[in-house]
Amino acid sequence: MTLRVTFLGTSGAVPTTERSPSSVFVRREGDSLLFDAGEGTQRQMMRFGVGFDVSDIFVTHAHGDHVLGLPGLVQTWDFNGRDDPLTIHCPQGTASNLDDLVHAVGSTPSFPVHLNEVSAGDVAVEREEYEIRAFEVQHRTRAVGYVLDEFDRKGRFDREHAEELGVPVGPKFSTLHEGEPVELEDGTVVEPEQVVGDPRPGRTVVYTGDTRPVDATVEAAEDADLLIHDATFSDDMTDRARTTGHSTAGEAGEIADWADVRRLALTHISSRYAGDVGMLKDQAESVFSGETFVAHDGYELDVPFPE
Known part of the structure; x- marks a missing residue:
């Protein structure tokens, strides 16, 4: 059963020639889900061949590097004659701003667009086999992270x-x-x-968006198969991270260690590290013994079921 994550944009607030602003695409069997939509997201979707059949977009917060891809994406769907409804999930108090973006070119899309405001703890989407819920993060504005949590599977039949x-x-x-x-x-x-064994756990993917290291992430990511965490800065810039509402690579590693996740993806990488991200990986690995990688645009991975 497919659970594939494709990183479309992995830069910090300022894009580089190698990294686009934040966006993560998740395909879960037949469902296509988009987490944040920074500038150029639609082109990244074309470039990396993930398809355009997105039903839901999960916005962590309304800063430009996470939402400025929405107008172009909506317009392209409109040009292509989309009929299927689109739901954009977003933090409480941000729906009106995102609605302005949806209508930024002065016309109303030909397909239904629903804005769904969520707070920490709210279930944004519930399907037969999984749910996506919001959790608390700490940034400079209203923001949430999201957990994709599969329900337990049936036990093995003997x-x-x-x-x-x-x-x-x-x-x-x-x-x-x-x-x-x-x-x-x-x-x-x-x-x-x-003749039927114990229920088997599903998979969990956690996406923080921009955040300081917080206990709520540890709780949301406990035993997760993949934690995608803000790692904007190296550890020597802890003060800058604190001031701007971001995390360092080492702080992301600490959260992953405390949550006992299986795999940590570092993302939202500052443009100052365009030449070398190796130190970020090293800093996270100094406190987290699980698998760690610095995500880059186009990086794709299949999330396996727990053993």
Whole structure:
């Protein structure tokens, strides 16, 4: 079951020739989800071939480097005759600003655009197999992060044991796997727990947007498979990070360590590190022993199920 993350934009507030402003694309089976839409997001979507069938956009905050891609993206969908509705999720108090961006070219899109304001703890989207909820972050404006959290999967079905118990191959297998008992021809009742293992955890991806290191991220990212965290500055610029509402690479590593995540992606990289991001990775790894990488535009990874 696909859960693929593609980094479309990984720069800080100022883009470089190698990095575009913030945007992360997630494909979860048939669902296409976009987290932030900095300037040029639509071109990055074309460049990296992720497709345009986005149903929901999750905006962390209304700073330009996270939202200025919205007008062009909406206009392109309009030109292409989109009919499907689009929902833009955003922090409380920012919907009117984003609505202005949607209508920035002076016309109303031909497809429905819904603005959904969320606060920390709100479930923005709930599907059959997963939900996306907002959590608290700390930036210089109204901001939230987002958690994509898959629900537990069914336990493994032990076909061999089911056959040993006399369950005939066929529909009764499915009935048991769905959690319902079955009765055999001799009157014996086989219960689901006899042939179905414990529920298996799904996957969790956490995206902070711009933030200082905060306890709420640790809570949201506990045991996550992937944490995408603000790492705008190197550790020698802690004061600058604090003043601007960002994190250093080492601080991102500390959050990942405390949350015991499996993989840490450092993003929102300041243009001052255009020549060398190796130090950022080193600083995060000095406090976090899990897999760490500095994301770059076009970086794509499939998130596996936990063992």
